[in-house]
Amino acid sequence: MSQQFKTAKKLALATDKATTMLFKHSEDLASTASIGVNTGKHHNKNMVVTIDLPDVTEAVNWSTPLTSFDREVLDTVNTLLEADNRIVTIDQIYRHMIGQPQSKRKAPKGMAESIERSMNGLLCRVVKIDATDEAKAYGLEEAVFTGSILSFESLTITAGGKRVTAYKIFNSLLFEKYSKAKKQVDSSLPVTVGNxxxxxxxxxxxxxxxxxxxxxxxxxxxxxxxxxxxxxxxxxxxxxxxxxxxxxxxxxxxxxxxxxxxxxxxxxxxxxxxxxxxxxxxxxxxxxxxxxxxxxxxxxxx
Missing domain, CATH: 3.30.1370 (Ribosomal Protein S8; Chain: A, domain 1)
Structure with a gap:
């Protein structure tokens, strides 16, 4: 996992309805939820986004709704992806989240654990984007994307009493396959808004x-x-x-x-x-x- 890290200057915030739905405090999200959204040019068609939440994973109840903190973690990872970073550490996520991307601050233990838990939660939740209706307008019979909200592999190294976790991000499904395609990403704020x-x-x-x-x-x-x-x-x-x-x-x-x-x-x-x-x-x-x-x-x- 080696890569020249690039500090992000602007936030990249997904503003689409499907991503927003993920973070609504609703009992409906404890199992499966779906939404039909306007597809723009072919406005009479529906694109359906379904979120499946596993009941229990590794003694952690993933069926609980995602929180605003989880959304900040996802927003920060998406921001780092937009800055052309595919490999990021917990400390780099933390610095960008608190609006201090140039600093050398380390994430406190409790904060590092919260970020790690959010990353794992985003990995466990499966999203299916069914764009079949829209695809038919282009002569296709079916178009379905399925995957985790975030797909990544991680590496944790401990040496000299210091623990470092890095993530190699493969895909941010809704952000890269949906929000950006629909041009529903807000990039008006500098990263320093979090400071x-x-x-x-x-x-x-x-x-x-x-x-x-x-x-x-x-x-x-x-x-x-x-x-x-x-x-x-x-x-x-x-x-x-x-x-x-x-x-x-x-x-x-x-x-x-x-x-x-x-x-x-x-x-x-x-x-x-x-x-x-x-x-x-x-x-x-x-x-x-x-x-x-x-x-x-x-x-x-x-």
């Missing part, structure tokens, strides 16, 4: 992931008006979806977790006012907090 001034815990990385994608969806584009999507983030919905403050729970620990998450959110948003996107404009220009006790929503301005 937020808070502790890089798995929980905070999930918070960053949620906020990043919500704001990207709000941001005006050449084909979308700002008023088309609400520019307010519902705090209760956000904290419930992330499992930080489940809806209806009002214990002391939940109140503390809510307060801590809101403080982190403000620090993230303050930092993002300094991030310049590829269009030359700030990721956000400002924000406005609505409500005090409790905070109801956060309005994002561009």
């Amino acid at each position: 937020v001034p808070i502790r890089h815990t798995t929980g905070n990385i999930e918070l960053v992931s949620y906020l990043k994608r919500r704001i990207l969806a709000m941001r005006p584009t050449k084909t979308q008006h700002q008023k088309a999507i609400s520019n307010r983030i519902n705090v209760e919905n956000m904290l419930d979806e992330l499992g930080i403050a489940p809806r209806g729970e009002k214990t002391v620990s939940v109140r503390k977790a809510r307060s801590k998450a809101l403080q982190a959110t403000i620090k993230i948003l303050d930092y993002w006012k300094t991030i310049i996107c590829t269009d030359g404009k700030p990721f956000i220009s400002s924000y406005l907090v609505h409500g005090k006790r409790p905070v109801k929503s956060i309005e994002i301005r561009f």
